[in-house]
Amino acid sequence: MTVVVRTITRILFPIALVFGGYVIMHGHLTPGGGFQGGAVAASALAMVVVAFGAKSLSGKKGLLSALESLGGVAFAALGFLGLGVTFFANVLAGSGGLFGNPVPYGPNPGDLNTAGTLPLMNWAVGFKVLAGLGAVVLLFALFGGEHDR
Amino acid sequence: MKWLAIASFCVAAGFLIFGAVALRPFGAPTLKEMDDYFNRFSQPEVAANNAVTAIVFDYRGYDTLGEATVLFTAVTGVALILRRTKK
Helix, strand or coil, X not given: CCHHHHHHHHHHHHHHHHHHHHHHXXXXXXXXXXXXXXXXXXXXXXXXXXXXXXXHHXXXXXXXXHHHHHHHHHHHHHHHHCCCCCCCCCCCCCCCCCCCECCCCCCCCCCCCECXXXXXXXXXXXXXXXXXXXXXXXXXXXXXXXXXX | XXXXXXXXXXXXHHHHHHHHHCCCCCXXXXXXXXXXXXXXXXXXXXXXXXXXXHHHHHHXXXXXXXXXXXXXXXXXXXXXXXXXXXX
Protein backbone atom coordinates (compact mmCIF):
# COMPACT_ATOMS: atom_id res chain seq x y z
CA MET A 1 0.00 0.00 0.00
CA THR A 2 0.99 3.63 -0.36
CA VAL A 3 2.86 5.63 2.24
CA VAL A 4 -0.33 7.49 3.20
CA VAL A 5 -2.10 4.28 4.21
CA ARG A 6 0.99 3.03 6.03
CA THR A 7 1.38 6.25 8.03
CA ILE A 8 -2.29 6.37 8.99
CA THR A 9 -2.11 2.71 10.01
CA ARG A 10 0.91 3.47 12.21
CA ILE A 11 -1.14 6.19 13.93
CA LEU A 12 -4.42 4.28 14.20
CA PHE A 13 -3.08 0.86 15.22
CA PRO A 14 -2.45 1.63 18.93
CA ILE A 15 -5.64 3.71 19.11
CA ALA A 16 -7.73 0.80 17.80
CA LEU A 17 -6.06 -1.62 20.22
CA VAL A 18 -6.62 0.70 23.18
CA PHE A 19 -10.24 1.31 22.21
CA GLY A 20 -10.82 -2.45 21.94
CA GLY A 21 -9.33 -2.88 25.40
CA TYR A 22 -11.57 -0.10 26.70
CA VAL A 23 -14.69 -1.75 25.28
CA ILE A 24 -13.66 -5.09 26.81
CA MET A 25 -12.75 -3.56 30.19
CA HIS A 26 -16.04 -1.67 30.52
CA GLY A 27 -18.12 -4.56 29.22
CA HIS A 28 -20.08 -4.88 32.47
CA LEU A 29 -20.83 -1.13 32.68
CA THR A 30 -21.41 0.20 29.17
CA PRO A 31 -22.69 -1.31 25.92
CA GLY A 32 -20.12 -3.68 24.52
CA GLY A 33 -18.23 -6.59 25.92
CA GLY A 34 -15.76 -9.27 25.04
CA PHE A 35 -17.00 -10.07 21.57
CA GLN A 36 -17.36 -6.46 20.48
CA GLY A 37 -14.09 -5.26 21.95
CA GLY A 38 -12.25 -8.24 20.52
CA ALA A 39 -13.66 -7.46 17.09
CA VAL A 40 -12.53 -3.81 17.42
CA ALA A 41 -9.02 -4.93 18.39
CA ALA A 42 -8.98 -7.47 15.56
CA SER A 43 -9.77 -4.68 13.12
CA ALA A 44 -6.38 -3.19 14.07
CA LEU A 45 -4.71 -6.44 12.98
CA ALA A 46 -6.76 -6.41 9.76
CA MET A 47 -5.60 -2.84 9.15
CA VAL A 48 -1.96 -3.90 9.50
CA VAL A 49 -2.56 -6.82 7.13
CA VAL A 50 -4.08 -4.48 4.54
CA ALA A 51 -1.43 -1.77 4.84
CA PHE A 52 1.79 -3.75 5.31
CA GLY A 53 0.87 -7.07 3.71
CA ALA A 54 0.30 -10.43 5.33
CA LYS A 55 4.00 -11.30 5.36
CA SER A 56 4.63 -8.73 8.09
CA LEU A 57 2.42 -10.69 10.50
CA SER A 58 3.08 -14.25 9.34
CA GLY A 59 5.48 -14.81 12.24
CA LYS A 60 2.72 -14.03 14.74
CA LYS A 61 0.59 -17.10 14.03
CA GLY A 62 1.93 -18.94 17.05
CA LEU A 63 1.12 -15.97 19.28
CA LEU A 64 -2.43 -15.76 17.91
CA SER A 65 -2.92 -19.50 18.40
CA ALA A 66 -1.68 -19.29 21.98
CA LEU A 67 -3.97 -16.32 22.72
CA GLU A 68 -6.98 -18.13 21.28
CA SER A 69 -6.32 -21.26 23.34
CA LEU A 70 -5.61 -19.21 26.45
CA GLY A 71 -8.89 -17.32 26.10
CA GLY A 72 -10.93 -20.48 25.61
CA VAL A 73 -9.31 -22.29 28.53
CA ALA A 74 -9.67 -19.25 30.81
CA PHE A 75 -13.36 -18.90 29.90
CA ALA A 76 -14.12 -22.55 30.63
CA ALA A 77 -12.07 -22.44 33.84
CA LEU A 78 -14.00 -19.38 35.04
CA GLY A 79 -17.18 -21.32 34.32
CA PHE A 80 -15.89 -24.23 36.40
CA LEU A 81 -15.04 -21.78 39.20
CA GLY A 82 -18.72 -21.60 40.13
CA LEU A 83 -19.21 -25.35 40.17
CA GLY A 84 -20.03 -25.28 43.89
CA VAL A 85 -23.43 -23.79 43.00
CA THR A 86 -23.92 -24.41 39.29
CA PHE A 87 -21.77 -24.20 36.19
CA PHE A 88 -21.19 -20.48 35.40
CA ALA A 89 -22.36 -19.38 38.84
CA ASN A 90 -20.94 -15.94 39.62
CA VAL A 91 -19.10 -16.66 42.85
CA LEU A 92 -17.12 -13.41 42.95
CA ALA A 93 -20.10 -11.01 42.62
CA GLY A 94 -20.85 -9.18 45.84
CA SER A 95 -18.21 -11.09 47.79
CA GLY A 96 -16.24 -7.95 48.64
CA GLY A 97 -13.00 -9.21 47.10
CA LEU A 98 -11.81 -8.99 43.52
CA PHE A 99 -14.53 -7.30 41.42
CA GLY A 100 -16.79 -7.82 44.41
CA ASN A 101 -18.36 -4.45 45.18
CA PRO A 102 -22.15 -4.52 45.47
CA VAL A 103 -24.31 -2.56 43.05
CA PRO A 104 -27.56 -0.92 44.13
CA TYR A 105 -30.72 -1.26 42.10
CA GLY A 106 -31.38 1.67 39.80
CA PRO A 107 -29.30 4.20 37.91
CA ASN A 108 -25.81 4.69 39.28
CA PRO A 109 -22.53 6.08 37.92
CA GLY A 110 -20.92 2.65 37.68
CA ASP A 111 -17.95 1.10 39.43
CA LEU A 112 -15.24 -0.81 37.59
CA ASN A 113 -14.65 -3.10 40.59
CA THR A 114 -18.00 -4.91 40.34
CA ALA A 115 -19.69 -7.82 38.59
CA GLY A 116 -17.54 -10.70 39.86
CA THR A 117 -16.30 -13.03 37.15
CA LEU A 118 -17.87 -11.04 34.33
CA PRO A 119 -14.87 -8.76 33.62
CA LEU A 120 -12.50 -11.74 33.69
CA MET A 121 -14.76 -13.62 31.28
CA ASN A 122 -14.92 -10.50 29.13
CA TRP A 123 -11.14 -10.42 28.93
CA ALA A 124 -10.98 -14.14 28.12
CA VAL A 125 -13.58 -13.87 25.36
CA GLY A 126 -11.99 -10.64 24.11
CA PHE A 127 -8.57 -12.26 23.68
CA LYS A 128 -10.25 -15.24 22.08
CA VAL A 129 -12.14 -13.12 19.54
CA LEU A 130 -9.09 -10.92 18.88
CA ALA A 131 -6.91 -13.95 18.16
CA GLY A 132 -9.62 -15.80 16.25
CA LEU A 133 -10.63 -13.00 13.89
CA GLY A 134 -7.01 -11.91 13.50
CA ALA A 135 -6.00 -15.45 12.57
CA VAL A 136 -8.87 -15.73 10.07
CA VAL A 137 -7.94 -12.42 8.38
CA LEU A 138 -4.25 -13.35 8.40
CA LEU A 139 -4.88 -16.80 6.91
CA PHE A 140 -7.16 -15.37 4.21
CA ALA A 141 -4.52 -12.80 3.32
CA LEU A 142 -1.69 -15.34 3.37
CA PHE A 143 -3.28 -18.18 1.43
CA GLY A 144 -6.47 -16.76 -0.06
CA GLY A 145 -5.44 -15.15 -3.35
CA GLU A 146 -2.45 -16.07 -5.46
CA HIS A 147 -2.19 -12.89 -7.49
CA ASP A 148 -3.12 -9.97 -5.26
CA ARG A 149 -0.97 -10.32 -2.20
CA MET B 1 -48.42 -36.33 -5.44
CA LYS B 2 -50.13 -33.16 -6.62
CA TRP B 3 -52.80 -33.43 -3.94
CA LEU B 4 -50.14 -34.01 -1.28
CA ALA B 5 -48.39 -30.83 -2.36
CA ILE B 6 -51.65 -28.86 -2.33
CA ALA B 7 -52.61 -30.21 1.09
CA SER B 8 -49.22 -29.41 2.62
CA PHE B 9 -49.36 -25.92 1.10
CA CYS B 10 -52.83 -25.35 2.58
CA VAL B 11 -51.72 -26.58 6.01
CA ALA B 12 -48.63 -24.36 6.01
CA ALA B 13 -50.54 -21.34 4.71
CA GLY B 14 -53.31 -21.86 7.26
CA PHE B 15 -50.76 -22.12 10.04
CA LEU B 16 -49.13 -18.86 8.95
CA ILE B 17 -52.48 -17.07 8.61
CA PHE B 18 -53.55 -18.32 12.05
CA GLY B 19 -50.26 -17.10 13.49
CA ALA B 20 -50.73 -13.68 11.88
CA VAL B 21 -54.30 -13.38 13.19
CA ALA B 22 -53.38 -14.56 16.71
CA LEU B 23 -50.63 -11.95 17.10
CA ARG B 24 -50.86 -9.53 19.96
CA PRO B 25 -51.59 -5.88 19.15
CA PHE B 26 -48.58 -3.93 17.96
CA GLY B 27 -46.33 -2.96 20.85
CA ALA B 28 -48.02 -5.13 23.46
CA PRO B 29 -45.49 -7.26 25.36
CA THR B 30 -45.93 -11.00 25.07
CA LEU B 31 -43.96 -12.72 27.81
CA LYS B 32 -42.58 -10.12 30.17
CA GLU B 33 -41.98 -12.10 33.37
CA MET B 34 -38.41 -12.96 32.37
CA ASP B 35 -37.76 -9.40 31.18
CA ASP B 36 -39.01 -8.04 34.48
CA TYR B 37 -36.81 -10.51 36.36
CA PHE B 38 -33.70 -9.47 34.43
CA ASN B 39 -34.52 -5.78 34.82
CA ARG B 40 -35.08 -6.09 38.53
CA PHE B 41 -32.38 -8.54 39.60
CA SER B 42 -29.46 -8.19 37.17
CA GLN B 43 -28.00 -5.37 39.25
CA PRO B 44 -28.40 -6.82 42.76
CA GLU B 45 -27.58 -10.42 41.81
CA VAL B 46 -24.82 -10.17 39.21
CA ALA B 47 -23.66 -6.67 40.31
CA ALA B 48 -23.38 -5.56 36.68
CA ASN B 49 -24.86 -2.34 35.36
CA ASN B 50 -25.01 -3.76 31.83
CA ALA B 51 -27.93 -6.18 31.89
CA VAL B 52 -27.01 -7.58 28.48
CA THR B 53 -23.59 -8.65 29.71
CA ALA B 54 -25.19 -10.04 32.85
CA ILE B 55 -27.47 -12.21 30.73
CA VAL B 56 -24.84 -13.24 28.20
CA PHE B 57 -22.08 -14.14 30.64
CA ASP B 58 -23.99 -15.17 33.74
CA TYR B 59 -27.58 -16.29 33.21
CA ARG B 60 -26.84 -17.83 29.83
CA GLY B 61 -23.20 -18.74 30.14
CA TYR B 62 -23.77 -21.98 28.29
CA ASP B 63 -24.87 -20.00 25.25
CA THR B 64 -21.68 -17.96 25.31
CA LEU B 65 -19.62 -21.12 25.71
CA GLY B 66 -21.30 -22.47 22.59
CA GLU B 67 -20.63 -19.20 20.79
CA ALA B 68 -16.95 -19.40 21.69
CA THR B 69 -16.93 -22.99 20.43
CA VAL B 70 -18.52 -21.85 17.15
CA LEU B 71 -15.80 -19.22 16.74
CA PHE B 72 -13.11 -21.79 17.51
CA THR B 73 -14.61 -24.19 14.98
CA ALA B 74 -14.74 -21.46 12.34
CA VAL B 75 -11.07 -20.58 12.88
CA THR B 76 -10.15 -24.27 12.80
CA GLY B 77 -12.02 -24.73 9.52
CA VAL B 78 -10.33 -21.72 7.93
CA ALA B 79 -6.92 -22.92 9.11
CA LEU B 80 -7.71 -26.40 7.79
CA ILE B 81 -8.75 -25.24 4.33
CA LEU B 82 -6.24 -22.44 3.84
CA ARG B 83 -2.94 -24.19 4.52
CA ARG B 84 0.22 -24.66 2.56
CA THR B 85 0.04 -27.97 0.74
CA LYS B 86 2.96 -29.78 -0.81
CA LYS B 87 2.49 -30.35 -4.51
